[in-house]
Amino acid sequence: xxxxxxxxxxxxxxxxxxxxxxxxxxxxxxxxxxxxxxxxxxxxxxxxxxxxxxxxxxxxxxxxxxxxxxxxxxxxxxxxxxxxxxxxxxxxxxxxxxxxxxxxxxxxxxxxxxxxxxxxxxxxxxxxxxxxxxxxxxxxxxxxxxxxxxxxxxxxxxxxxxxxxxxxxxxxxx
Amino acid sequence: xxxxxxxxxxxxxxxxxxxxxxxxxxxxxxxxxxxxxxxxxxxxxxxxxxxxxxxxxxxxxxxxxxxxxxxxxxxxxxxxxxxxxxxxxxxxxxxxxxxxxxxxxxxxxxxxxxxxxxxxxxxxxxxxxxxxxxxxxxxxxxxxxxxxxxxxxxxxxxxxxxxxxxxxxxxxxxxxxxxxxxxxxxxxxxxxxxxxxxxxxxxxxxxxxxxxxxxxxxxxxxxxxxxxxxxxxxxxxxxxxxxxxxxxxxxxxxxxxxxxxxxxxxxxxxxxxxxxxxxxxxxxxxxxxxxxxxxxxxxxxxxxxxxxxxxxxxxxxxxxxxxxxxxxxxxxxxxxxxxxxxxxxxxxxxxxxxxxxxxxxxxxxxxxxxxxxxxxxxxxxxxxxxxxxxxxxxxxxxxxxxxxxxxxxxxxxxxxxxxxxxxxxxxxxxxxxxxxxxxxxxxxxxxxxxxxxxxxx
Numbered sequence: 001x002x003x004x005x006x007x008x009x010x011x012x013x014x015x016x017x018x019x020x021x022x023x024x025x026x027x028x029x030x031x032x033x034x035x036x037x038x039x040x041x042x043x044x045x046x047x048x049x050x051x052x053x054x055x056x057x058x059x060x061x062x063x064x065x066x067x068x069x070x071x072x073x074x075x076x077x078x079x080x081x082x083x084x085x086x087x088x089x090x091x092x093x094x095x096x097x098x099x100x101x102x103x104x105x106x107x108x109x110x111x112x113x114x115x116x117x118x119x120x121x122x123x124x125x126x127x128x129x130x131x132x133x134x135x136x137x138x139x140x141x142x143x144x145x146x147x148x149x150x151x152x153x154x155x156x157x158x159x160x161x162x163x164x165x166x167x168x169x170x171x172x173x174x
Numbered sequence: 175x176x177x178x179x180x181x182x183x184x185x186x187x188x189x190x191x192x193x194x195x196x197x198x199x200x201x202x203x204x205x206x207x208x209x210x211x212x213x214x215x216x217x218x219x220x221x222x223x224x225x226x227x228x229x230x231x232x233x234x235x236x237x238x239x240x241x242x243x244x245x246x247x248x249x250x251x252x253x254x255x256x257x258x259x260x261x262x263x264x265x266x267x268x269x270x271x272x273x274x275x276x277x278x279x280x281x282x283x284x285x286x287x288x289x290x291x292x293x294x295x296x297x298x299x300x301x302x303x304x305x306x307x308x309x310x311x312x313x314x315x316x317x318x319x320x321x322x323x324x325x326x327x328x329x330x331x332x333x334x335x336x337x338x339x340x341x342x343x344x345x346x347x348x349x350x351x352x353x354x355x356x357x358x359x360x361x362x363x364x365x366x367x368x369x370x371x372x373x374x375x376x377x378x379x380x381x382x383x384x385x386x387x388x389x390x391x392x393x394x395x396x397x398x399x400x401x402x403x404x405x406x407x408x409x410x411x412x413x414x415x416x417x418x419x420x421x422x423x424x425x426x427x428x429x430x431x432x433x434x435x436x437x438x439x440x441x442x443x444x445x446x447x448x449x450x451x452x453x454x455x456x457x458x459x460x461x462x463x464x465x466x467x468x469x470x471x472x473x474x475x476x477x478x479x480x481x482x483x484x485x486x487x488x489x490x491x492x493x494x495x496x497x498x499x500x501x502x503x504x505x506x507x508x509x510x511x512x513x514x515x516x517x518x519x520x521x522x523x524x525x526x527x528x529x530x531x532x533x534x535x536x537x538x539x540x541x542x543x544x545x546x547x548x549x550x551x552x553x554x555x556x557x558x559x560x561x562x563x564x565x566x567x568x569x570x571x572x573x574x575x576x577x578x579x580x581x582x583x584x585x586x587x588x589x590x591x592x593x594x595x596x597x598x599x600x601x602x603x604x605x606x607x608x609x610x611x612x613x614x615x616x617x618x619x620x621x622x623x624x625x626x627x628x629x630x631x
Contacts, residue, residue, distance in 0.1 A: 007437030010428070014441035014474070018448020021466055022455060030455030034603040035530040035596045055542075062539060077535035084553035 253286025325412025421472025442478025
């Protein structure tokens with residue numbers, strides 16, 4: 001093989017190798033290997049036919065988080081981590097310039113959205129929805145902040161969260 | 175090597191060149207340890223690399239002029255002594271400013287040693303062409319081996335050992351060179367035979383700068399991806415990036431089969447760009463998937479660096495001055511590459527980390543795990559984020575201890591794996607734009623390579 005042909009073969013082989021690698025990685029999904037996008041908390045998130053109180057509580061808290069996050073203009077995931085501990089809440093407040101009062105209002109709005117979502121999903125009787133809404137609307141701000149501080153009750157204990165309304169909720173389960 | 179060429183001298187000169195040029199990349203794998211140890215940032219610690227390369231770029235040609243004036247043997251020996259002394263200072267530095275200052279001094283000594291070595295090599299090996307080949311090969315192998323050696327030393331000893339071990343190595347290289355200095359009269363005879371200094375080979379040096387920027391990105395970004403993104407240990411990362419120098423050895427076998435330096439340059443630049451393109455499009459966070467791109471980059475860098483260096487030096491004298499220009503071009507390229515790409519990936523990695531954490535938290539929230547466990551996990555994930563502020567966290571500890579109940583345990587393990595997958599995706603994706611830009615830089619080097627014959631540079 002003469003020198004000119006060797007030069008052409010070398011350059012040609014380099015082009016083929018480079019294109020083959022890039023093509024193979026593109027075909028294997030290289031252009032879309034990124035974290036999954038989280039959903040906009042302001043968009044409605046349908047409930048998935050919860051059957052037990054625990055599942056309702058789960059969906060309820062997710063809806064509440066969505067509603068509060070939408071009101072605050074942050075992601076549901078960021079808010080969930082912020083509510084996990086008092087220290088995390090403080091850092092969150094500093095970072096986003098959100099005071100406790102604004103946070104409490106947002107959480108209350110989130111809880112109301114959760115009631116509406118529960119009604120829409122048929123997980124909560126409309127007979128209960130009204131009084132429950134009234135209960136939540138009347139929750140004083142300091143009580144809302146207390147609920148945020150004690151995030152365990154927010155996420156884990158609907159009865160604890162809603163007081164007498166929670167007892168009713170259990171009775172009116174579909 | 176010519177008959178009777180003093181092998182220890184050639185070895186010493188090649189060792190000096192390899193050692194100095196390895197130093198431009200040897201700290202890459204140690205950077206994460208350095209910035210943790212010295213309490214600085216990714217952007218700040220990048221200056222440990224940038225400062226060395228910047229000073230090398232600025233000092234190479236003046237150092238070559240000094241070597242011509244005071245004698246290359248003396249210049250090389252003094253250069254190596256300064257390099258060793260500054261290496262000692264680097265190893266003893268306990269703050270970033272001292273380390274960066276010592277790196278600058280190290281680069282001045284290195285520039286003197288490398289350019290003088292090129293002036294000494296023709297007398298030692300018997301021909302300019304052979305000298306250029308030895309010099310370019312030593313530099314390419316040194317640059318490619320640097321990160322792996324640095325990684326092993328960082329893991330087995332400490333980041334300081336990278337610099338401290340250079341002291342005896344530089345002194346060992348200096349001993350035969352001192353003997354060469356005593357024979358500078360013989361070197362002067364050869365100098366008298368070479369043509370007077372001409373202008374630097376513009377196209378080859380511009381191409382060298384662009385390719386060096388791309389290669390620096392390949393080494394620097396890949397190491398950061400492995401250590402900071404995928405959480406490999408320095409020695410683990412060193413083993414992985416050893417693929418590149420091994421491939422460079424393969425490239426050095428291919429090179430002599432093709433006489434055309436232009437074809438080797440073009441093929442090398444295409445391979446480097448293709449490899450970087452592959453790294454920009456990694457389809458999963460798997461170490462094995464970095465091997466084919468590294469193979470291309472390694473073969474490519476061996477072909478392109480040696481071919482462009484030979485082109486830049488070919489038929490031009492004095493060799494030290496033109497060698498100085500190639501050193502200057504290479505290190506200027508590294509500086510430009512690091513300065514241009516560091517802010518991009520630093521911003522990307524912060525954004526991708528947040529996106530990944532959000533995606534992982536979404537998986538936790540949407541799971542059927544007991545809400546109390548969810549809350550606990552959210553708190554522990556947040557704690558991990560705070561503990562490893564600004565970095566991609568190791569998320570496993572947030573899920574420990576696992577629940578005792580077997581079904582809950584399986585669910586939590588699934589969540590942990592999913593969150594880790596999201597973090598891997600984020601870390602990998604964060605580097606994609608930088609690798610992509612580096613690939614474009616490598617491809618752009620084809621312009622001066624292609625133009626070199628047409629415009630007769």
